[in-house]
Amino acid sequence: MNPRSLVKLAWVETKLFTREPLALLFTLVFPLVVMIVIAGVFASSGGPVFSGVGGSEYYVAGYVGVVIGSIGLVSLPAHLAAYHERGILRRFRASSIPIWAVFVTQAIVSLVVAIASSLLLVLVALLFYRFDLPRSFSAVALGFVVSGLGFLALGLLLATLSRSARVAQAVGLSLFFPMWLLSGAGPPPGVMPDTMRRVGDVLPLTHVVRAVQHPWFGLGLPGTDLVYLLVLLLAAGGLTAFFASRG
Numbered sequence: 644m645n646p647r648s649l650v651k652l653a654w655v656e657t658k659l660f661t662r663e664p665l666a667l668l669f670t671l672v673f674p675l676v677v678m679i680v681i682a683g684v685f686a687s688s689g690g691p692v693f694s695g696v697g698g699s700e701y702y703v704a705g706y707v708g709v710v711i712g713s714i715g716l717v718s719l720p721a722h723l724a725a726y727h728e729r730g731i732l733r734r735f736r737a738s739s740i741p742i743w744a745v746f747v748t749q750a751i752v753s754l755v756v757a758i759a760s761s762l763l764l765v766l767v768a769l770l771f772y773r774f775d776l777p778r779s780f781s782a783v784a785l786g787f788v789v790s791g792l793g794f795l796a797l798g799l800l801l802a803t804l805s806r807s808a809r810v811a812q813a814v815g816l817s818l819f820f821p822m823w824l825l826s827g828a829g830p831p832p833g834v835m836p837d838t839m840r841r842v843g844d845v846l847p848l849t850h851v852v853r854a855v856q857h858p859w860f861g862l863g864l865p866g867t868d869l870v871y872l873l874v875l876l877l878a879a880g881g882l883t884a885f886f887a888s889r890g
Contacts, residue, residue, distance in 0.1 A: 652740070653748040659722075660752055665812065666718035669819075670760050674713060675767060678706035682772055685831075696860050700774035704859040705828040707761045708790065708852035712826075714760075715794025716801070716819040717812070719753050723802035724811035742887055750795045757791055782858030786869065790851040793872035796879035797847065803886045822848035827856075847875055 660666055685698020725731075726745070768774070777783040798815075805811035823829055825843035832840060843849045850868040857865040 652744060653751055656748050656752045657755070660718075660756065663718070663722055665721055666714075669713040669717040670710065670756055671763065674706045674709045674760065675764050678702055678709075678764060678768065679771060681829075682706075682768065697774060699768070699772035700860070701856070702828065703765060703768045703772070703774055704777075704856045705826075705852045706764055707787065708826070708848065708855045709823060709828050710757050710760045710764065711787070711790050711794050711851050712819060712822060712848040714753050714757050715791075715798040716822070717815040718756075719749060719795060719798035720801040720805060720811040720815045721808050723749055723799065724805040725808040727802070727806040728808055743884075746799055746883070746887070750792075750799065753795055753798070754788075754791050758787075761787070777859040778861035779858045782864050783855060785864070786854035786858055789869050789872050789876075790854045793875040793879070794847065794851065796876045796883060800879045800883045800886070803883050819848075822846045825849065826852045828852050847872070 682699045682702040685702065723746075765776075801814055801818075802811055805814060825835070825839055825846055826848040827843065828848075832843075835843070850865075850871045853865045853868045854872060857863060857868075
């Protein structure tokens with residue numbers, strides 16, 4: 644498939660993605676509204692709250708990670724699983740469009756939407772709160788891209804296994820909410836019991852939040868979290884290729 648056709652397919656996928664109510668809700672509305680509320684609660688305390696930074700900065704950075712989680716676990720799987728359900732992927736095959744091209748364009752579109760949603764979140768937060776912008780934009784960008792690729796691979800795997808939009812939605816939401824609540828972007832880590840923190844440490848979204856927050860706060864690149872997300876990318880990507888080739 645030539646690059647021009649890939650660009651055209653990506654443009655079509657962008658328009659289709661923006662017409663999905665669930666995708667828009669969890670990509671744009673949910674992270675933005677919850678960030679405004681929870682950052683506002685902790686911004687009123689003033690001074691350092693978590694990781695040596697104020698509550699508003701902590702949660703603004705954290706919810707950039709939540710955007711990635713919402714796209715990878717909810718929006719992308721439901722959108723792509725609907726293609727399975729409606730037989731659209733079979734039509735792509737009949738039109739000589741390889742499935743890998745569909746998956747690649749879905750991932751590209753989702754990553755672009757995640758970037759746009761994150762920028763919108765930060766811009767809106769600047770209207771309400773005072774906080775420092777990232778200490779290292781390049782390190783935050785690296786953490787964002789690695790996190791995004793890992794969760795997009797996970798989303799493609801969920802879509803490949805679900806084959807139904809309703810199943811993908813149910814599974815995605817069932818995974819998203821516990822991850823969100825235990826990732827540090829929900830209740831403050833300091834108020835969670837040790838058992839909940841240990842569970843959160845093994846969940847992928849926790850590593851996404853850290854991969855964005857640590858360089859944002861000037862704490863350096865979190866190597867362990869980035870390695871975790873790279874392993875997630877390779878494992879989920881490999882399984883997606885395997886199951887897609889059998890379907």
